[in-house]
Amino acid sequence: MPPLSWYLYVSAALFALGLFGMMTRRNSIAMLMSIELMLNAANINLVAFSAYLRGHTMVGQMFALFVIALAAAEAAIGLAIVINIYRTVKHIDADEINLMKW
Amino acid sequence: MEITGYNVAFIAIAAMTVTSAIFVVTLPNILRSALFLMFTFIGVAGLYVLANAEILAAMQLLIYVGAITVLILFAIVLTQQLMGARITQTSRNIVLGGVAAIAVFAFIATTFVSHFSKGSDMIAAQPAVPTSDPLLMIAKMLIQPYVLPFELASFILLVAMVGAIVIAKEDKD
């Protein structure tokens, strides 16, 4: 059986890649995909801890289940916003809406 | 490290997951990014199976692969078809983002993982095998201690549904 640390490596990689995507991508759908990667990274951690922590309580699996449900809700809202913004302003590059303007 | 079937399977699935994720955040064609995102999700489901979380793996496949990826693909295709938006995309701050990502990964990999690989009385060497039917356990937990989060999640889905309709509906008048 693989040890816990292997899961943590994979999770860390996904989290870092999601962060990279958030910082570099300009298309808002691509940014949404990066956020999904980060949520998956967190879920891997939760499931792995749930399996390896002594006194197996399944709390982590439970939490991961809620995170999955919420990811679906977030994706629905995000894509509705994206489609509506296309209809009126014809672009979805986050840069063009000055995402980081102070 | 022993070479067992589980370990080999883990390495293969993890390699697929991480490679796909790299493509997701680097490919210029957003449609391909979305397809690779699907492979990442499938890989994560495989990792859940190896951690004895079959129920969660099924949920992952149903919701992430079946719903979210399709939703994302729909949004890409719709916006491209209706508005002629570019399917290619550009990136910025690649150096900064790369440095930040590598730093975060290195930090997590060195400090946390070493913390957990030392082994402690809290962490077992093997993933726990569920003693009873895991589906029954999850069902019971959803009703007993987690009834409120469960109900709340249903309301969040309601908010998302109403909200998505409010935002994306066509104006008739």
Added chain:
Amino acid sequence: MTIPVSAADWIVINTELILVGTAMIVLLLDAFNRRISDRISPWITLVGVVGGLVSLGFLWGQEYTGFAGMLVIDSFSVLVKMAILFGTGLAVLLSVDYLRREELAQGEYYGLLLLSTVGMLLLTSSANLIMIFLSLEMLSIALYVLTGYARMRPRSQEAGMKYFLLGSFSAAILVYGVALIYGALGTVDLAGVAEALTAPGILSNPVLLAGAGLVLVGLGFKVAAVPFQMWTPDVYEGAPSPVTAFMSVSTKAAAFAALTRVLVFAFSDLSGVWMAVIWAIAALTMIFGNLVAIAQNNIKRMLAYSSIAHAGYILVAVASANQLGIQSIPFYLIAYTFMNIGAWAVVTVITRKGEEGVGLSDYTGLFWRNPLLAVSMGLFMFSLAGIPPTAGFTAKIYLFMAAVNANLIGLLIVAVVTTIISAYFYLRVTVIMFMHRPSEVSAVHVPIAAYVAIIIAVVATLWLFLFPNSTQAFTEAVWRMGL
């Protein structure tokens, strides 16, 4: 099989149930008859909010724990919930005529507003990291939609998109942090966390520290603390004004309640670490918010930076983490609710269709156009600046006393200096309104509902200054609460 829900469980969520019921009525009414819904849904919403306030009155002074320790009712959460509901109620009064002016649909707006409020109320009581995450998502998802509610106005949509992307990003960071805390301690229950932290050697666990740090980042986004404030000005500017009014006070109140519960009650054994961090964030937030606000010529952006600055002041109370500090948080939140919504109410009334007329120049000689409005706005500016005779003054005094008690002299100096700096841009608005007589005087039309909201805010702002003792009994009870 029956679902075991005890009497205490029902009591703990009764305020939320009232509001959820109201939201369902509003949404269903809208689905069946849009014409009737357009006319009466704001008033149904107000009835629900008042009902929620009444139920809080019954909960006052009692302590309950429900749903296996996931939700707690104590004086702290009741007071913060009151602040949230005051904010919701006043925002409804502002929205009625605003939605009519902007030709936006009424029904779903109030449904989403109420469900967002429910998320905030639950966040205030949450004593479990799962509940904190879920209720944070509930309030955020509804707010993403409300921010982009003016679907034909690009600025509103862009604000919605920006809020959504950065909000989801912060939520993902929060979940990762919670996962790490779970891995380090084996629990996500706040009481369990507090207990686990007493174990020897656990405090130097890097996983725990990183997890707590990431949770702090996630909540920092919601309260708009520097350096996680970058979304605030654009979102506050782009969102419909009543929505901005609502989220600038109620979201802040709920997020601060959660932050306080997590830091002061669950992670109190780790205070040696987070106190320094909060110290720095508070100082940066006060300095940044107030300095950048000076440069703004758009009143909505100025108020957005002012809101960032006020988050910094409340963080001073969190950093002091003593009895007075914890007591002053609900007081500050209630005072801030009235003075800030009051200011946004005036802004909502002055702006014209399509959110035009938000420059400071639009306020020139307001006194001659509508004296009552100008005097009210002047009072709110005084209050935000912390000048007597207003609630803002009393709230700041409590805060400074808490900082003195906790021996945070450096932070106190920053707070006092930035307060003095802030007087410049708040008083500038007052000067513009009173000193420059316009060449042509055109009256400002103020809808009755907005007048009511402004008058309530004025009375409350004065009341909290004149009779702080009326709330002192409340705030003193706060300290006695258990987790």
